[in-house]
Amino acid sequence: MSSDPWGRVDETGTVYVRTADGEQVVGSWAAGSPEEALAYFERKYEGLVVEIGLLEKRVQTTDLSAKDAQTAIDHLREQVDAHHAVGDLAALRERLDKLVKTVEARREERKAQRAKQSDEARKAKEDLVTEAEQLAQSDQWRAAGERLRALVDTWKGLPRLDRKSDDELWHRFSHARSAFSKRRKAHFAQLDAQREEARRTKERLVAEAEALSGSTDWGPTAARYRELMSEWKAAGRAQREHEDDLWNRFRGAQDVFFAARSSVFAERDAEQSENLKLKEELAEEAEKLLPISDLKSARAAFRSINERWEAIGHVPRDARPKVEGRMHAVERALQEAEETEWRRTNPEARARAEGLTGQLQAAVDKLRAQIEQARAQGNNAKADKLERELEGRQALLDQALKGLQEFGG
Incomplete structure (x- = not known):
C-alpha cells in the first residue's frame, strides 16, 4: 500500500483521494506499482x-465573454467533482468558486459599461439629431451641407441603440437632412430663375448701351448711361458664364461714348x-471807366465793350460767376450814375422833394x-410822448433834406 497527504492506493490497486467528506475513489490501477498510480493521478x-x-x-x-468563461468553469468543475485526480x-473548487465571482463581477x-456606452451613444445621437434639425433651417447652404x-x-461611428430608439432617432435625423436638401434645391432653383x-x-441693357455708344447728344446720353448703370445694379447677377461677357460689352459701349465725349470736351475746354x-481783358477795360466822371462817354465805351463781350463764346462754368460779376459791377455803377443824374435834372421830382421837406419842417416846428407848452404846464408825460414823436419826424426830415441835396440844393 502506498499513500501521500491527499491520497492512497490499497492492496487491490484502488486509488483514493482524501476530501473533507472523507475518501473518494479515484480509480483502479493494475499496470504498475502503487507509487506510479499515485504519480499518475497527481499529474x-x-x-x-x-x-x-x-x-x-x-x-x-482577455475579453473572454462571461458565457464562455462560465462554460469553461463548469467543464473544469465537472472534472474536479469526478474525483479523477489526487490533490x-x-x-480547486475554491478557486473555481472565486473565478465564478470574478466572472460575475x-x-x-x-453590463454597466454597456449601459453607460448606450446612454452616451443615445445622448450623442440625440445631440446629432438636434443639431441636424437646427441646420435644416439654415440658409448657409455650403457650410450647413458640409x-x-x-x-x-x-x-x-456610434454604436447602435435598441432598435426602436435607434429607428426613431434616425428617422428624425434623416427627415432633417431631407428638409434641408429640399429647401436648398428650391433656393437654387429660384436663384437660377x-x-x-x-x-x-x-x-x-447691353443692346441699348451699344446703340447709344455713337451718340453725340452728350448730356442726355450721359444721363441715360447713368440710368442704365442703376438698372444694371438693380438687375442682380446673371449666371457666372454670362456675367463677365455681358459686363465687358456693357462697359465697352460706355467707354466708346465717354472717350468720344472727353475728346470733344477737351477741345471745348x-x-x-x-x-x-x-x-x-474786356472786364479790365470796363473797370478802367470807374469812377465815372463823364457819364455819356462812359456809357458809349461800355456799350462797345459789351458788344465785343457778347461776340465771345462760353467760358468755363466755374470761372463764369467771377468774370461776369466784374462786368455787372461796372454796369451797376453806370446805372447808379444815370439814376443820380436823372434825379438831379428832374424838376418835378425836385419840387416834390422840396414840398415834402417843407411839410416835415413845419411838423417838426409844431x-x-x-413840447415847450406841455413842459410849461408841468405835463411831463405829454411832453415825453411828443418828444418820441418828434424823433421820428426829425429822422424823416433829415432823410428828405439829404435827398434834396442830391438835386443840388
Missing part, C-alpha cells in the same frame, strides 16, 4: 491546476479757356412848440 491534478490557472489568466487579461480538490461591470455630411459620418431673368435684363482770357 492529473497538476493538469487541472494548470487549466484553472490558464482560465483565471484569460478571464483577467487538494477543495482548493466582470459581467456586471461590462456639416450635415460630417454628422452622418459621426452617426455611423433670378439669374436667367437678370441675364435677359442685362442683354437688353481749350476754346473756353481762350474765351475766358478775352473776357477778362411839435417843438407843443
Whole structure:
C-alpha cells in the first residue's frame, strides 16, 4: 500500500483521494506499482491546476465573454467533482468558486459599461439629431451641407441603440437632412430663375448701351448711361458664364461714348479757356471807366465793350460767376450814375422833394412848440410822448433834406 497527504492506493490497486467528506475513489490501477498510480493521478491534478490557472489568466487579461468563461468553469468543475485526480480538490473548487465571482463581477461591470456606452451613444445621437434639425433651417447652404455630411459620418461611428430608439432617432435625423436638401434645391432653383431673368435684363441693357455708344447728344446720353448703370445694379447677377461677357460689352459701349465725349470736351475746354482770357481783358477795360466822371462817354465805351463781350463764346462754368460779376459791377455803377443824374435834372421830382421837406419842417416846428407848452404846464408825460414823436419826424426830415441835396440844393 502506498499513500501521500491527499491520497492512497490499497492492496487491490484502488486509488483514493482524501476530501473533507472523507475518501473518494479515484480509480483502479493494475499496470504498475502503487507509487506510479499515485504519480499518475497527481499529474492529473497538476493538469487541472494548470487549466484553472490558464482560465483565471484569460478571464483577467482577455475579453473572454462571461458565457464562455462560465462554460469553461463548469467543464473544469465537472472534472474536479469526478474525483479523477489526487490533490487538494477543495482548493480547486475554491478557486473555481472565486473565478465564478470574478466572472460575475466582470459581467456586471461590462453590463454597466454597456449601459453607460448606450446612454452616451443615445445622448450623442440625440445631440446629432438636434443639431441636424437646427441646420435644416439654415440658409448657409455650403457650410450647413458640409456639416450635415460630417454628422452622418459621426452617426455611423456610434454604436447602435435598441432598435426602436435607434429607428426613431434616425428617422428624425434623416427627415432633417431631407428638409434641408429640399429647401436648398428650391433656393437654387429660384436663384437660377433670378439669374436667367437678370441675364435677359442685362442683354437688353447691353443692346441699348451699344446703340447709344455713337451718340453725340452728350448730356442726355450721359444721363441715360447713368440710368442704365442703376438698372444694371438693380438687375442682380446673371449666371457666372454670362456675367463677365455681358459686363465687358456693357462697359465697352460706355467707354466708346465717354472717350468720344472727353475728346470733344477737351477741345471745348481749350476754346473756353481762350474765351475766358478775352473776357477778362474786356472786364479790365470796363473797370478802367470807374469812377465815372463823364457819364455819356462812359456809357458809349461800355456799350462797345459789351458788344465785343457778347461776340465771345462760353467760358468755363466755374470761372463764369467771377468774370461776369466784374462786368455787372461796372454796369451797376453806370446805372447808379444815370439814376443820380436823372434825379438831379428832374424838376418835378425836385419840387416834390422840396414840398415834402417843407411839410416835415413845419411838423417838426409844431411839435417843438407843443413840447415847450406841455413842459410849461408841468405835463411831463405829454411832453415825453411828443418828444418820441418828434424823433421820428426829425429822422424823416433829415432823410428828405439829404435827398434834396442830391438835386443840388
